[in-house]
Amino acid sequence: MTHPDPGLKARLLAAIRDVPDFPKPGIVFKDITPVLADPALFGATIDALAAPFVGRGVTHVAAIESRGFLLGAPVARVLKAGLIPMRKAGKLPWTTQRESYDLEYGTDALEVHADAFSNAARVLIVDDVLATGGTAAAAARLTRRCGAHVEGFAFLMTLGFLEGRARLDMAPVESLLDY
């Protein structure tokens, strides 16, 4: 386990930019691009996301399109795990499994290659923001449907007022920030 970085939360809070009414009125978008652009902060963030799962036997990181890719790929390298992209419908070229989830209006779906995981896979699901939990819960269902075990979830931040953690009761949820 790496040492916790005591100043990290404050540095993340200062760097993450709130963009009101994006992509639509009423949403405050959490823009993480300033975190990605700062080499020291990006590195410390990746180390902190991976830290709770070091030594836990994670074989694969499942990264959720699209900002989950930016965090999940370096976390996979730290954990010496493989990287599995979970993508929006119609993006992956091979045979896929699909899980739909509800949005405020309508539904969306995540897909993964049907042969992405073996039964022995222990999977860490990574994304930038946990909001209602619908996306991450679909990622977990997809992982299990492919025969793999969900070892945990790692998020840069949780929007606590949306109570997404309640939908992820199948495995530990780690989040660097809780709003």
Ligand code: AMP
């Ligand atoms: P949910 O399924 O409601 O937990 O939403 C999580 C997904 O939507 C993640 O992939 C996030 O990247 C994205 N998301 C939700 N709310 C926000 C927000 N306020 N700012 C940035 N991304 C968000």
